[in-house]
Amino acid sequence: MEKTLIINSGSSSLKFKLFSLPTEAVLASGLIDRIGIEDSSVTIKFAGEKFHKSLPIKDHKVAVDLLLKLLVELDLVTALDEITAVGHRVVAGGEYFDHSVIIDETVIEKIAELSELARLHNPANLLGIEVFKEQLPNALAIASFDTAYHHTMPAKNYLYSVPYEWYEKYGVRRYGAHGISHEYVARQTAALLKRPLAELKLITCHLGAGSSLCAIKDGHSFDTTMGFTPLTGVTMATRSGDVDAELVMYMMKKLKLTDPDEIVSLLTRKSGLLGISGLSSDMRDILAAKDQGEARAALAITLFVKNIVRYIGQYYVEMQGLDALTFTAGIGENSPIIRQLICDELAFMGVKLAPKANESGGEAVLSTPDSTIKVLCVPTDEELMILREIELIKLDPTRGKFEL
Numbered sequence: 001m002e003k004t005l006i007i008n009s010g011s012s013s014l015k016f017k018l019f020s021l022p023t024e025a026v027l028a029s030g031l032i033d034r035i036g037i038e039d040s041s042v043t044i045k046f047a048g049e050k051f052h053k054s055l056p057i058k059d060h061k062v063a064v065d066l067l068l069k070l071l072v073e074l075d076l077v078t079a080l081d082e083i084t085a086v087g088h089r090v091v092a093g094g095e096y097f098d099h100s101v102i103i104d105e106t107v108i109e110k111i112a113e114l115s116e117l118a119r120l121h122n123p124a125n126l127l128g129i130e131v132f133k134e135q136l137p138n139a140l141a142i143a144s145f146d147t148a149y150h151h152t153m154p155a156k157n158y159l160y161s162v163p164y165e166w167y168e169k170y171g172v173r174r175y176g177a178h179g180i181s182h183e184y185v186a187r188q189t190a191a192l193l194k195r196p197l198a199e200l201k202l203i204t205c206h207l208g209a210g211s212s213l214c215a216i217k218d219g220h221s222f223d224t225t226m227g228f229t230p231l232t233g234v235t236m237a238t239r240s241g242d243v244d245a246e247l248v249m250y251m252m253k254k255l256k257l258t259d260p261d262e263i264v265s266l267l268t269r270k271s272g273l274l275g276i277s278g279l280s281s282d283m284r285d286i287l288a289a290k291d292q293g294e295a296r297a298a299l300a301i302t303l304f305v306k307n308i309v310r311y312i313g314q315y316y317v318e319m320q321g322l323d324a325l326t327f328t329a330g331i332g333e334n335s336p337i338i339r340q341l342i343c344d345e346l347a348f349m350g351v352k353l354a355p356k357a358n359e360s361g362g363e364a365v366l367s368t369p370d371s372t373i374k375v376l377c378v379p380t381d382e383e384l385m386i387l388r389e390i391e392l393i394k395l396d397p398t399r400g401k402f403e404l
């Protein structure tokens with residue numbers, strides 16, 4: 001049987017799905033969770049069974065090695081070379097990549113070159129690419145980019161108000177991220193609402209360790225909260241979201257930092273929910289701490305919600321209307337309380353959640369029939385999107401060609 005493996009390295013996790021083609025049946029799916037923090041674990045579901053183990057997973061290298069080992073140990077493959085194609089999610093594709101490509105040396109070089117634009121992700125993505133290339137030299141390997149979906153944004157939304165030459169010479173612009181997820185979620189939203197996607201004004205809220213919102217109009221990405229890098233936009237697990245560029249210089253002086261990487265690292269790894277709460281980067285821990293009366297956990301949640309609502313307001317005006325708001329990713333899919341807190345701020349606009357539907361989650365409409373804007377939950381499936389890219393490239397390999 002021909003097996004296709006899709007690898008999705010997020011900032012806090014490594015997810016994978018093993019598919020059989022042409023049926024697209026999921027043979028196994030797994031999550032290596034809380035990479036680099038306490039209580040990390042691996043969970044793999046296959047053939048009605050569930051394998052779960054808690055173990056320290058300090059970085060993505062350990063996670064990839066563990067995945068390779070478990071694929072064989074759990075008999076998900078008898079030999080690795082049963083896997084004839086591998087799809088990798090890559091976060092930063094910059095101006096180079098507006099579609100999925102077959103991975104070759106030039107593609108690898110460009111992904112490495114773009115590492116500065118996604119420091120938590122591209123190095124981890126490359127690691128997965130290199131390990132699987134070594135283990136499966138004959139398998140078709142493709143890369144699907146988070147940024148590709150946002151290539152449709154108009155200049156007014158992707159340009160910063162900085163000297164235009166910075167864009168022309170250095171590619172300084174908003175690239176966004178999570179595009180594979182936003183696209184999937186938008187399609188599912190239209191399907192659930194039984195309306196053509198092109199007619200809908202949507203905001204998809206991808207709320208995970210990394211979080212971003214996307215305004216979708218005329219069936220395409222119109223605006224998004226992440227920018228030149230995935231550091232900006234809303235409050236994230238360890239990322240600051242939007243800050244004033246001047247505070248970077250100011251804090252470098254105050255903290256006597258000489259290397260700019262150090263301050264970016266503090267904004268990337270020590271800020272967000274972790275920075276505000278001083279407790280954890282994981283929303284599950286923050287919610288539990290809030291229930292225990294921890295004031296800074298409550299404050300972290302308030303900031304998280306406020307920043308999301310601020311962008312919903314912005315996109316409502318930019319699109320001149322809104323048909324639906326869809327929640328996805330780790331927090332968006334699994335936290336009724338966060339969905340409720342966000343929708344409470346929109347109650348004045350006539351947004352109403354149906355409590356039972358919100359509690360149940362899953363792929364569903366969560367709002368009441370009289371809500372002015374539909375609210376939905378759609379569990380994301382970045383892996384299925386990447387699989388579909390592989391299927392298209394197999395049918396027509398010219399689709400996956402990368403030319404500079």
Ligand SMILES: Nc1ncnc2c1ncn2[C@@H]1O[C@H](COP(=O)(O)OP(=O)(O)O)[C@@H](O)[C@H]1O
Pocket residue numbers: 009010011012013207208209210237281282283284287329330331334335
């Ligand atoms: N039941 C839950 N309630 C609240 N937050 C959750 C829940 N389950 C997972 N999360 C959050 O989802 C985050 C991971 O989201 P995910 O989209 O998988 O992350 P990644 O950005 O690594 O792809 C975790 O950091 C955690 O904060």
Ligand SMILES: CC(=O)OP(=O)(O)O
Pocket residue numbers: 009010011012091121146177178208209210211230
């Ligand atoms: C781009 C990004 O932040 O991805 P993730 O949420 O998977 O970390």
Ligand SMILES: [Mg+2]
Pocket residue numbers: 009010011208329
């Ligand atoms: Mg993710």
